[in-house]
Amino acid sequence: MDWYGSMIILLPAILLSFYAQSKVSSTFNKYSKVKNLNGYTGRDIAESILRNAGLFDVRVESVKGNLTDHYDPRKKVVRLSDSVYNSTSIAAVGVAAHECGHALQDAKGYAFLKFRHAIFPVVSFSSNLAMPLIFLGFFLDAFNLIQLGVILFGAVVLFQLITLPVEFNASSRAIAILDNNNYLSANEVKPARKVLNAAALTYVAAAIVAIANLLRFLIILNGRRR
Numbered sequence: 001m002d003w004y005g006s007m008i009i010l011l012p013a014i015l016l017s018f019y020a021q022s023k024v025s026s027t028f029n030k031y032s033k034v035k036n037l038n039g040y041t042g043r044d045i046a047e048s049i050l051r052n053a054g055l056f057d058v059r060v061e062s063v064k065g066n067l068t069d070h071y072d073p074r075k076k077v078v079r080l081s082d083s084v085y086n087s088t089s090i091a092a093v094g095v096a097a098h099e100c101g102h103a104l105q106d107a108k109g110y111a112f113l114k115f116r117h118a119i120f121p122v123v124s125f126s127s128n129l130a131m132p133l134i135f136l137g138f139f140l141d142a143f144n145l146i147q148l149g150v151i152l153f154g155a156v157v158l159f160q161l162i163t164l165p166v167e168f169n170a171s172s173r174a175i176a177i178l179d180n181n182n183y184l185s186a187n188e189v190k191p192a193r194k195v196l197n198a199a200a201l202t203y204v205a206a207a208i209v210a211i212a213n214l215l216r217f218l219i220i221l222n223g224r225r226r
């Protein structure tokens with residue numbers, strides 16, 4: 001199998017990735033039009049969850065963009081996008097609670113999050129270098145360069161895999177908090193979970209794309225060796 005022939009491994013993964021992207025957009029759009037009964041904004045929920053958990057040092061800010069919501073562990077800030085920060089939708093509340101889930105992981109020293117942070121510098125270095133090395137290796141027909149590129153790419157795959165438990169755990173924390181503290185009614189928890197599951201699927205798809213690529217590189221590499 002060569003560079004183009006091995007694309008067949010990648011294709012289903014890329015299709016899943018497209019599906020996941022459209023699913024998260026459509027689910028978020030659907031439930032960003034449904035207001036929660038208590039009228040909480042994303043910001044209200046985030047502030048309330050953080051204070052109830054005793055995390056007084058974590059701030060809540062708004063950030064530009066669409067689905068750009070995240071938790072910054074270095075600055076201890078939960079950043080919520082415009083469509084979440086001031087919105088009283090079920091989707092907004094779900095996303096805000098999820099980002100607080102990451103803040104709680106950070107506060108409690110959740111192992112996968114710590115590990116993810118620890119390897120991040122190595123991974124950002126590797127991800128910049130892996131593909132250029134692999135391409136250059138093919139261009140120069142240099143087996144060692146391809147091999148080094150593939151090893152670096154392996155670090156990227158590892159990172160994507162560690163991201164999965166981190167994301168699933170943040171979502172399950174979020175849903176439990178929204179449900180147990182009656183931020184959302186029983187009927188509202190289900191759609192909130194749908195939004196978070198759709199978001200989780202994009203991480204699963206990204207990991208599968210990375211694994212498929214790694215597999216492809218290994219097959220090509222193996223073919224060169226013989």
Ligand SMILES: [Zn+2]
Nearest residue numbers: 098102167170
């Ligand atoms: Zn997350």
